[in-house]
Every structure is written in C-alpha cells, then in structure tokens.
Amino acid sequence: DLASDRQALLSLRSSVGGRTRLWNVTQSTPCSWAGVGCDQNRVAVLRLPGVSLTGQLPTGVFSNLTKLRTLSLRFNALTGQLPSDLVACTSLHNLYLQGNMFSGEIPEFLFSLRDLVRLNLGENNFTGGISPSFNNFTRLKTLFLENNRLSGSIPDLKLEKLEQINVSNNSLNGSIPERLQSFESTSFLGNSLCGQPLDICADTSGNGSVVVPSTPTGGIVDQGNKNKLSGGAVAGIVIGSVLGFFLVVLVFLFLCRKKSSQKSRSIDIASIKQHELEIQGEKPIAEVGSGLGAGNGYSVAAAAAAAMVGNGKGSEVNVAGAKKLVFFDKASKVFDLEDLLRASAEVLGKGTFGTAYKAVLEVGTVVAVKRLKDVTISEREFKEKIEMVGAMDQENLVPLRAYYYSPDEKLLVYDYMPMGSLSALLHGNKGAGRTPLNWEIRSAIALGSARGIQYLHSQGPNISHGNIKSSNVLLTQSYDARVSDFGLAQLVGPSSSPNRATGYRAPEVTDPRKVSQKADVYSFGVLLLELLTGKAPTHALLNEEGVDLPRWVQSIVREEWTSEVFDLELLRYQNVEEDMVQLLQLGIDCATQYPDIRPTMSEVTRRIEELCCSSLREDQDPQPDLLDIADDNSSR
Numbered sequence: 130d131l132a133s134d135r136q137a138l139l140s141l142r143s144s145v146g147g148r149t150r151l152w153n154v155t156q157s158t159p160c161s162w163a164g165v166g167c168d169q170n171r172v173a174v175l176r177l178p179g180v181s182l183t184g185q186l187p188t189g190v191f192s193n194l195t196k197l198r199t200l201s202l203r204f205n206a207l208t209g210q211l212p213s214d215l216v217a218c219t220s221l222h223n224l225y226l227q228g229n230m231f232s233g234e235i236p237e238f239l240f241s242l243r244d245l246v247r248l249n250l251g252e253n254n255f256t257g258g259i260s261p262s263f264n265n266f267t268r269l270k271t272l273f274l275e276n277n278r279l280s281g282s283i284p285d286l287k288l289e290k291l292e293q294i295n296v297s298n299n300s301l302n303g304s305i306p307e308r309l310q311s312f313e314s315t316s317f318l319g320n321s322l323c324g325q326p327l328d329i330c331a332d333t334s335g336n337g338s339v340v341v342p343s344t345p346t347g348g349i350v351d352q353g354n355k356n357k358l359s360g361g362a363v364a365g366i367v368i369g370s371v372l373g374f375f376l377v378v379l380v381f382l383f384l385c386r387k388k389s390s391q392k393s394r395s396i397d398i399a400s401i402k403q404h405e406l407e408i409q410g411e412k413p414i415a416e417v418g419s420g421l422g423a424g425n426g427y428s429v430a431a432a433a434a435a436a437m438v439g440n441g442k443g444s445e446v447n448v449a450g451a452k453k454l455v456f457f458d459k460a461s462k463v464f465d466l467e468d469l470l471r472a473s474a475e476v477l478g479k480g481t482f483g484t485a486y487k488a489v490l491e492v493g494t495v496v497a498v499k500r501l502k503d504v505t506i507s508e509r510e511f512k513e514k515i516e517m518v519g520a521m522d523q524e525n526l527v528p529l530r531a532y533y534y535s536p537d538e539k540l541l542v543y544d545y546m547p548m549g550s551l552s553a554l555l556h557g558n559k560g561a562g563r564t565p566l567n568w569e570i571r572s573a574i575a576l577g578s579a580r581g582i583q584y585l586h587s588q589g590p591n592i593s594h595g596n597i598k599s600s601n602v603l604l605t606q607s608y609d610a611r612v613s614d615f616g617l618a619q620l621v622g623p624s625s626s627p628n629r630a631t632g633y634r635a636p637e638v639t640d641p642r643k644v645s646q647k648a649d650v651y652s653f654g655v656l657l658l659e660l661l662t663g664k665a666p667t668h669a670l671l672n673e674e675g676v677d678l679p680r681w682v683q684s685i686v687r688e689e690w691t692s693e694v695f696d697l698e699l700l701r702y703q704n705v706e707e708d709m710v711q712l713l714q715l716g717i718d719c720a721t722q723y724p725d726i727r728p729t730m731s732e733v734t735r736r737i738e739e740l741c742c743s744s745l746r747e748d749q750d751p752q753p754d755l756l757d758i759a760d761d762n763s764s765r
C-alpha cells in the first residue's frame with residue numbers, strides 16, 4: 130500500500146542520497162513529493178533525473194513499489210548492478226537508467242518485465258552480450274543501449290513494435306539482423322558491425338579481400354562452408370559475381386539516364402514560379418514548422434533552372450557542366466551538383482537571405498539547401514567569406530557542407546535538421562498531440578545554443594552571429610540544439626537588411642547590419658526568456674501591452690509573481706523551479722538595456738552549466754526522454 134511505498138522511497142533516499150532538498154518528508158503522502166506520481170493511491174511514477182544519486186541501488190526497495198509504471202533515474206551517478214527485486218515491478222512500462230555507471234551484464238531477470246515499452250540503458254558501463262531474451266519484450270518501442278561496453282553480435286530481434294533502437298558505441302560485431310536494417314545508420318555506428326544500413330559485410334579470410342554484396346537473406350558468408358570450396362570454385366564465383374555486378378551496374382546506369390532525361394524535360398517552370406509567388410505571402414515559416422507536408426515536391430533543379438531561364442542564360446546542363454559544388458570537407462562529398470539538381474525538394478520557408486528547401490537526394494541523403502537572393506558582392510569576396518563560414522566547426526552549429534556559386538545562382542548546402550526549429554517547437558501545434566517540452570529539454574537547448582554562439586564569438590572579437598532568434602536554433606533527432614544562419618549577413622548586400630528580428634534586436638542596434646557580440650547576447654537573452662515563458666517576442670499580447678518580452682518579464686518578476694511567467698508546461702516540474710528562476714535571471718541579465726553590463730557568451734555558458742543538472746555535464750550529451758511523458762499521458 131501507499132505506506133509501504135513511502136517507506137520504500139525513504140530507504141531509497143537513505144541509500145543513494147542525492148540532493149538534500151530531495152523530498153520534504155513533513156508531507157506525509159509521498160504523492161506530493163517531487164518526482165513522485167501516484168495512481169489509485171499507489172506510487173506509479175518515480176522520476177529523479179540528474180539529482181546526483183550515488184552508489185548502488187539497494188535490494189528490497191523495488192519489491193515494495195509494485196505499481197511502478199515509470200522509473201527514471203537517468204543522469205545520476207549510480208553504480209553496480211541493477212537490483213534483482215526490480216522483477217517485482219511487473220507494471221513497469223518505462224525504464225530510464227541512462228547516464229549512470231551501472232555495470233555488469235544486463236541481468237536476465239529484467240526480461241521478465243514483459244510490459245516494458247521504453248527501455249533506456251544507454252551511457253552506462255554494461256558489459257556482456259545482447260541477450261536473445263530481449264525478444265520477451267513484445268511491447269517494446271524504444272531500446273537504447275548506446276555508449277556501453279556490450280560485445281558479441283546482435284541477436285535476431287523480432288520486436289514488432291520497435292520504433293527506436295540505438296546500440297551505437299559498443300563493441301558489437303557481426304552483421305545487423307535483417308529486421309533492424311531499416312533503422313538509421315546512427316543506431317549502429319561505433320561498433321564493428323556490417324550490413325545495411327552500414328557498409329556491406331566483407332569477407333577477408335580469402336586471398337585478398339572480396340566484397341560480397343549483401344544478399345536478401347543478409348549476413349556474412351558462412352565461414353565454415355567456405356573453407357571447403359576449392360580454389361577453382363572460389364575463382365569462378367568471384368569472376369562470375371564481378372561480371373554479374375558490372376552487368377547490373379550498367380543496366381542501372383542506363384535506366385537512370387533514361388529516367389533523369391525524362392525528368393528534367395518535364396519540369397514545369399511556370400508552376401514553380403507560381404509556387405514561389407504563393408509562398409511569398411506566407412506567414413513566418415517558424416509558425417509553419419514541421420507542418421510542411423508532401424505535395425510541395427518539386428526539384429531544386431527546377432528552381433535553379435527557373436532562375437537561369439528567367440535570365441535568358443544557359444540551361445540546367447550548363448549549370449552542371451560549368452560549375453561544381455564546392456565541399457568544405459572532402460569526406461562529406463557524397464553527392465555532386467547533378468545529384469542535387471535531380472533531388473526532389475520541398476520548400477521549408479523563406480527567410481531574410483532567400484528560400485530554404487529540403488532536398489532528398491536519390492541515394493536517400495537529406496540536405497537543406499538555401500538559395501541566396503541579393504548577393505551583390507564579387508565571387509572572390511563571396512568565396513573568401515563562405516570559406517570562413519565553412520570552417521566553423523562545432524557540434525552546436527548547423528554544418529555548412531558545400532556551396533555553389535554562379536552569377537545567377539548561389540546555393541548553400543547544410544545538414545538537414547529533422548526536428549525543425551525551436552520556434553516551431555515552442556509555438557507551433559499547441560493542440561492535442563503536442564509533445565510537451567520539459568525542463569530538461571529546454572535547459573539542454575539553452576546550453577547547446579549558448580555553446581554554439583560562444584564558439585562563434587571565440588573566433589574573433591568582431592565575429593558575431595547577428596540574427597539570433599528561435600527560428601535559427603534548429604534541432605537534431607535527439608533534440609540537440611544547433612545554431613544556423615551564421616555568417617550570412619555579410620554575404621548579402623545592403624539591399625536586404627535583416628529587419629525581421631523584431632523583438633530580438635538590442636536597443637543600441639539602429640542599423641541592422643551593425644551587429645556586435647553584445648547585441649548577440651541581448652538576442653540570446655530574449656531567446657532564453659522565450660524558452661522559459663513560451664511566449665514569442667512578437668506575441669500579440671505583448672504588443673497590445675506595448676512592451677517587449679524582456680520588459681514584460683521584468684515587470685512580473687518585480688511584482689514577485691515570478692512563477693507566473695513560466696510556460697505552463699514547465700510548471701509540472703516543481704523540483705526545478707529554483708533552476709528555472711536562475712535561468713530566467715540570466716535571460717534578464719543578457720537582455721539588459723546597456724551593452725556594457727551584459728555578460729559575455731562564455732560567462733553565459735558557464736552560468737547555464739553551473740545552474741543545474743548532471744544531465745548537462747560537458748562530457749555527456751543529454752538524451753531527453755520526451756516519450757517518457759508522452760507515454761504517461763497516453764496511458765491515462
């Protein structure tokens with residue numbers, strides 16, 4: 130019953146410690162303790178992420194918490210093996226233990242928790258193999274085992290509901306089971322694995338290495354049988370396979386040529402121009418967010434060709450023939466201009482500097498392409514400046530992979546960020562089905578973007594971003610923040626002054642092209658306030674009151690109603706209110722009127738790092754479990 134649940138929580142606290150403010154036990158019912166959630170008068174949820182729990186989880190605690198559905202102890206410093214009485218938690222749906230120092234093999238008793246839907250054991254020190262018993266988890270949707278020391282091969286997992294898997298950065302070997310081949314390569318990197326979606330499996334035991342194309346049944350050539358084949362048979366097979374392979378390639382190339390020449394002939398330039406005109410009147414793309422669906426598809430070639438034809442010069446063939454895509458990093462040169470021009474594309478939105486497209490290349494690579502407008506500087510100057518942008522290399526910046534320059538067309542190729550912009554995430558899709566943005570995600574985004582800007586500033590005292598705003602903070606699949614659009618203001622001429630950043634622009638910036646690092650700090654401060662309040666700096670309510678976001682926040686804080694300013698979605702995390710208030714104060718400090726008293730970006734980063742959470746440690750990428758909450762909600 131609840132009394133024994135309470136007792137169990139208290140003994141958990143006394144054995145693994147944690148912050149002293151963990152639970153004010155004068156409240157007799159544990160249901161109101163931070164991180165504890167009840168259902169039908171039993172503890173059903175226990176979430177203690179990043180509260181410095183240390184030592185081994187004791188046995189005898191979980192045998193009492195029999196109604197637990199969600200257990201999240203991620204990003205603590207827990208060690209040793211998992212307690213065996215966890216088996217008593219037969220209702221467990223979500224188990225998040227990532228970012229600790231658990232060790233030993235993944236215990237066999239875990240596999241009796243057959244209701245598990247989300248399991249995250251990533252970033253620990255687990256050893257041993259991945260047991261075939263994972264197949265017991267028939268309801269499993271998420272399986273994260275990355276950054277451990279797991280070895281051996283991946284068993285043939287028949288988890289029909291599986292939506293996410295990550296076993297990257299372990300010591301696994303062998304081929305990737307067929308059923309898992311549809312997942313992205315990032316799920317498997319950092320091991321000695323082969324087969325789709327990674328490189329095909331190679332057999333290196335013969336004379337020299339022979340590459341064996343992966344067959345529909347998958348897997349590596351059976352070592353045992355192969356040794357019994359005679360030299361002649363092996364030679365025959367090799368020659369046969371090589372000839373066959375070339376034949377297939379020839380037929381494929383022939384078909385591709387035919388198809389692409391048909392495709393480029395069928396471009397309907399008029400409809401593209403029409404489409405471009407239509408999107409000109411569109412609302413800020415930030416609000417559209419990921420809602421850009423199918424149906425907008427047309428090719429980048431078409432767009433480029435439209436520009437060329439419109440100018441009465443050249444043709445698509447000319448574009449491809451005369452110039453090349455210039456890559457900054459040779460290793461990332463996995464496609465060329467022709468591939469890009471053939472890609473199917475959809476409009477992501479129009480910004481200050483041009484239109485952004487999502488382009489899906491025929492090989493499946495997805496990139497974001499920006500067509501710059503109003504570039505008035507010379508080619509030499511453009512190249513000099515763009516080389517500087519391309520050389521910026523930091524994990525919190527959206528990497529610029531390549532560019533294309535011709536008198537009529539300037540294209541920039543970036544990594545595509547699948548989760549869209551922070552702006553879309555905060556302000557788009559407010560209805561049902563929206564994923565709540567919890568504190569962990571928001572604070573990680575704050576830190577990530579601060580680090581990106583700090584890196585830019587570290588490149589020189591005169592280097593600044595100039596256009597910090599939530600639509601220029603993009604998110605990776607795992608909601609890591611990446612700052613985009615840096616260095617572009619210098620590329621375009623005076624004709625297109627980025628005037629759209631209303632609400633983010635520091636008061637001293639009267640000419641929008643005259644930016645400074647302190648002005649970036651101001652914009653970043655506004656972004657922090659936006660992140661915490663959930664209000665866009667251009668919010669109608671604020672405009673009605675005739676104030677900007679920093680002044681609105683300040684007025685509320687002065688009245689000591691601080692908790693009123695926070696986004697409602699954040700208020701369910703009451704145990705972190707202190708941290709939230711501190712981040713709010715940092716936002717206010719950054720967005721102060723006088724540039725001289727604003728902190729520097731490195732100070733800002735340091736303050737966010739100090740502020741909270743072991744989950745934000747320098748050496749650990751946060752892995753927010755968004756689904757943690759989504760799943761709870763859906764099961765109520």
Ligand SMILES: Nc1ncnc2c1ncn2[C@@H]1O[C@H](COP(=O)(O)OP(=O)(O)OP(=O)(O)O)[C@@H](O)[C@H]1O
Binds near residue numbers: 414543544547
């Ligand atoms: N690399 C990318 N990956 C995914 N989406 C992107 C990428 N770059 C841009 N976008 C999307 O395209 C939209 C338009 O981007 P763009 O940068 O052209 O304009 P903006 O950010 O709205 O304004 P500004 O040009 O002033 O920065 C953005 O809202 C963003 O969501």
